Amino acid sequence: MAKKFASERRTRHELFNSSTRINMKLFIIAAVLALAAAAPSSYKPEYKAPEITIVSQSDVRNLDGSGAWSYGGSDGTTRDESYAQKQISSPSSYGKDAYGKDTYEKESGAGHTNKGNSYWVSPEGQRFTLTWAADEAGFQPKGEHLPVAPVHIPFDGKAFKIY
Numbered sequence: 001m002a003k004k005f006a007s008e009r010r011t012r013h014e015l016f017n018s019s020t021r022i023n024m025k026l027f028i029i030a031a032v033l034a035l036a037a038a039a040p041s042s043y044k045p046e047y048k049a050p051e052i053t054i055v056s057q058s059d060v061r062n063l064d065g066s067g068a069w070s071y072g073g074s075d076g077t078t079r080d081e082s083y084a085q086k087q088i089s090s091p092s093s094y095g096k097d098a099y100g101k102d103t104y105e106k107e108s109g110a111g112h113t114n115k116g117n118s119y120w121v122s123p124e125g126q127r128f129t130l131t132w133a134a135d136e137a138g139f140q141p142k143g144e145h146l147p148v149a150p151v152h153i154p155f156d157g158k159a160f161k162i163y
Contacts, residue, residue, distance in 0.1 A: 047123060050075065065110075081116030088136045111136065 056072040065085035072078045088111035096102060113135040121127050130143040 049123075052077070075121065077118075077120040079116065079118045081114060083112055083114045085110050086113045086135070087111075 053074045054071055055074050057070070059067070059069040061067040066083060068080070068082040070078070070080040087108055113133075115133045117129065117131040119127070119129050128143065128145050130141060130146075132139065132141045134140070
């Protein structure tokens with residue numbers, strides 16, 4: 001019976017040694033991975049952005065809610081914008097009159113109108129100019145780099161005759 005206990009102890013001891021070895025290997029692998037992750041990177045980017053400073057700036061605000069602001073950067077980037085308060089009317093409710101005709105009532109209120117332009121140069125050297133207006137008609141950007149909608153061709157029915 002004493003031999004049986006001795007063999008049990010040996011197997012427990014062998015199991016303890018094998019699990020300790022596995023844990024030690026996992027610890028070493030984790031330590032090596034942690035060191036590799038903490039090592040400084042030798043990556044150097046090809047393009048380094050130049051240091052850009054603001055060379056001019058203005059901001060004018062008036063009591064009537066209008067104003068203008070602008071800035072210019074050392075890289076040639078500029079932006080100008082002016083804004084004003086404006087009475088804007090918009091349809092508020094739709095309905096039909098006694099004769100069945102569609103009608104709507106206009107609601108007026110104060111709104112902002114903005115106008116401005118921006119100029120910048122891409123890292124590749126391409127120059128961009130963007131001019132915009134935002135008022136009751138919506139946002140209307142203009143620039144040579146913006147896509148243009150195709151020309152609308154009215155359908156008169158003659159081009160597609162069905163025989």
